Amino acid sequence: MNKIKKYIFVLALLSQSAQAQESTWMFGGLSSEPSKIAVGVPVSFLSTDSEGFEAYKVGAQLLPLYQHGDNYSGISYQFNKYTQNGWAKEGNQLGLTSKVINPRTALGYIANVNMNSLGGHTLLTTDSYIGFQPTSSTRTEFISSREWVETQNALNNGIYYTLGAASIEQRLLDRLSGIVMGGNMYFSDTNTRPFFRLNLIYDALPDYGVNLQLRYRQYRDTNTNVANNYFNPNQYRETMLAVGFRKMIEGWRISGVAGLGSQTINSDGSTGTQLLEFAATSPSVASVFFRTRIGYRKAAGFQGPDYTYSYFMEELIIPF
Structure with a gap:
């Protein structure tokens, strides 16, 4: 209960910081x-991977303080x-959530705290974010996350991680940013994973929302001798070229x-990686909000360099 009281106090501080950014914050x-009063139903997340691991998360929200999506x-x-492969584990999660994001800039805050029970283990989880713009050409974001490690061995053993990270986006030239x-993941099995990411984004066709991206990420695990709970190489590096799209349509x-x-894992030779993502969000003030x-x-992954992971999420909010 004391942790929840502290969390509510943090939300209050965030709201004061938000008011300094924009009057609607x-x-x-x-x-x-x-x-208004609104309900989010259903709110779902589904995922599957090449190792046969599947996750199903279905929930609902009661939002007595609702302005828009x-x-x-x-x-x-x-x-x-x-x-x-015939193994299964189920659990429940109950939490508090608060969100204020400016639809024009995608800056603001998302704060939540959840009590998650799974297989005899209980964990206080969060997936929170705050972002602001200290100058006209700079964006700063902070991320905090605490969650179960979602593999069969890790879930059986109650292994979780706590992540903290910060990022800075800087406009370098007129169309280049x-x-x-940088951040760190702290696993409950004594392993830690410091990580670093660098993205260069060039607005190739700004009128059409098309950009070109150069992405680099790396991380290392400080304890590779822990039990086989998850993929934990000594060192991982990836460089990627990507085409992105972002536009407001109706x-x-x-x-x-x-x-x-x-990608390069430890001292092995390089192998190929792939990424595909698509997202759509309805107007925030629509009568029914959908994302x-x-x-x-x-x-x-565990079984080699060709691990694949697919996911789908949706959020439907109906105000009254």
Whole structure:
């Protein structure tokens, strides 16, 4: 209970910071406009990979403080189920959520805290974000996440991670920007994973929302002798070239990316990687708010360099 009280206090601090950014930046669902009541149902996430591991997450939200699809506060429930080759594990999650994102800039905050119970283990989880623009050409973001490690061995053993990261996006030239991100993942089995990412983005066809991207990421695991709970190489590097798309169409925010890359695991030779993602978000003030995202990635995993992972998520919010 004390942790939840501290979390609510943090939300209050975020709301004060938000008001300094924009007058509509207040605690999610509170502004000069009267709030509505809304329900999010269903809110779902499905994933599958080449190792036969599947995740099903289906939930609902009750949002008594609702302004629009990017500004609300309320409570959430989620049912989680994982399966792999005849093995299965189920759990439940109950949480508090608050969100204030400016649809024009995608800056603001997302804050949540959840009590997640799974297979006799209980974990306080979060997936939170705050972003702001300190100058006209600079964006800064902070990310915090705490969650179960989603593999069969890790879920059986109650292994989780805590992640903290920060990024800076800087406009370098008129149509060229760069993003630098650094952070660390702290696993409950004593392993840690410092990581670094660098993206260069060139607006090749700005009128059509098309950009070219050069992506680089690397991480290393400090303890590769832990039990075989997840893919943990000594060192991983990937370089990727991608084509991205982001445009507002009839009020809908549409984005996507397709990329081909090369990865190196430890001292092995390089192998190919792939990335495909697509996202669509309805107008924030629509009578019914809808968001969806679908993705595919090919990269290294337990069984070698050709591990694949696919996912689908959707969020439907109906105000009253």
